[in-house]
Amino acid sequence: ELKVEQNPLFLSMQEGKNYTIYCNYSTTSDRLYWYRQDPGKSLESLFVLLSNGAVKQEGRLMASLDTKARLSTLHITAAVHDLSATYFCAAFTGNQFYFGTGTSLTVIP
Amino acid sequence: DVKVTQSSRYLVKRTGEKVFLECVQDMDHENMFWYRQDPGLGLRLIYFSYDVKMKEKGDIPEGYSVSREKKERFSLILESASTNQTSMYLCASSTLPYEQYFGPGTRLTVT
Numbered sequence: 315e316l317k318v319e320q321n322p323l324f325l326s327m328q329e330g331k332n333y334t335i336y337c338n339y340s341t342t343s344d345r346l347y348w349y350r351q352d353p354g355k356s357l358e359s360l361f362v363l364l365s366n367g368a369v370k371q372e373g374r375l376m377a378s379l380d381t382k383a384r385l386s387t388l389h390i391t392a393a394v395h396d397l398s399a400t401y402f403c404a405a406f407t408g409n410q411f412y413f414g415t416g417t418s419l420t421v422i423p
Numbered sequence: 424d425v426k427v428t429q430s431s432r433y434l435v436k437r438t439g440e441k442v443f444l445e446c447v448q449d450m451d452h453e454n455m456f457w458y459r460q461d462p463g464l465g466l467r468l469i470y471f472s473y474d475v476k477m478k479e480k481g482d483i484p485e486g487y488s489v490s491r492e493k494k495e496r497f498s499l500i501l502e503s504a505s506t507n508q509t510s511m512y513l514c515a516s517s518t519l520p521y522e523q524y525f526g527p528g529t530r531l532t533v534t
Contacts, residue, residue, distance in 0.1 A: 315482070345520050356513060357466075359522035402465065404523075409473060410481065411456070411523060415465035 316341050316407050320414035327393050328422050335417045337386040337403035345406040346379045346386040350399045351416070357402065361388075393421045426450070427526035429514055435532045442501040444529050446514030452524075454517045455497035457481075457489060459510040460528075466513065472497055504533045 317340040327333050337346065345364050349357040361370040363379035363386060370377050374397065376389045386403055400418045404411045430445035448455065456471040458481075468481030470489040478489050486508060490498045497516075501508055509532050515523035 347522050349522075349525075356525040356527050357515075357523075359524070362520075362522045364520060404466075406520065409454075409479070409519075410468055410471065412468075413458075413466040415463065 316343060316405055316410075316412040318403060318405050318412050318414040320401075320403055320417050322417060323415065324418050324420075326420045326422060327390075329394055330392050332392065333390050335388040335390075335401055335403075335419075337388070337405075337414055339384050339386075339405040339412070341384075341407065342381075343384070343405035343407045343412075344381060346377075347404045347406070347411070348377050348386070348388055349402045349404065351402065352399050360401075390419075395421045395423060397421050427514060427516055427524050429512075429526040429529050431529050432527060433530050433532075435534065436501075436504050437534055438505060440501075440504050440533075442504050442531065442533075444499040444501075444512055444514075444531070446497045446499070446516075446526055447495055448497075448516040448524070449495065450516065450518075450524070451494065452516040452518050453494070454519060455491065456515045456517075456523065457487075457497065457499045458513045458515065459483070460513055461510050469499065504531075506533050509533045 348360040361377040366381040404413045457469045458466040472491040514526040517523040
């Protein structure tokens with residue numbers, strides 16, 4: 315069974331600062347997904363990374379995938395309050411998605 | 424825009440009741456999924472279906488069953504609800520290898 319670990323689990327950062335969320339997975343997976351969940355809401359897709367070396371950017375968020383290291387990162391640049399949410403990564407194998415436990419991000423003014 | 428809808432946002436049931444949660448998607452996706460989300464545990468897969476009448480167990484199928492009679496509809500059934508099934512239930516659909524689209528969730532409380 316594929317295991318997905320995210321760290322940190324909780325992240326409090328000041329507006330304007332940069333930070334990275336890490337997502338490690340235990341066995342081979344060629345696909346990695348990032349989702350955002352606002353309190354009381356469902357999950358919304360942010361990025362789909364389908365190959366080694368893939369990099370995707372949207373606004374202040376950038377995601378990358380290193381399949382050899384079994385590692386994906388979600389980098390936050392110059393954080394703003396609107397980015398406060400829980401971020402999940404998910405790896406895919408055997409027709410199933412395996413989710414990390416999520417990183418709860420709070421951006422402080 | 425993909426729309427995934429779930430039959431109820433909030434549900435309160437008694438122990439031992441049979442509970443039906445319905446999920447409908449409008450994008451002709453082959454794959455549909457049921458998860459439960461609990462604090463500190465992330466999302467755990469209960470069942471998924473990759474075609475009509477086809478289903479596969481996920482990580483935590485015990486106490487649940489599913490039905491997929493039509494492509495757009497995937498139902499989760501709690502045969503005899505128990506208090507440890509109190510949770511947020513999320514339905515999702517996708518066309519692989521692309522991302523899943525999630526419904527709004529059903530918060531189920533079993534008393």
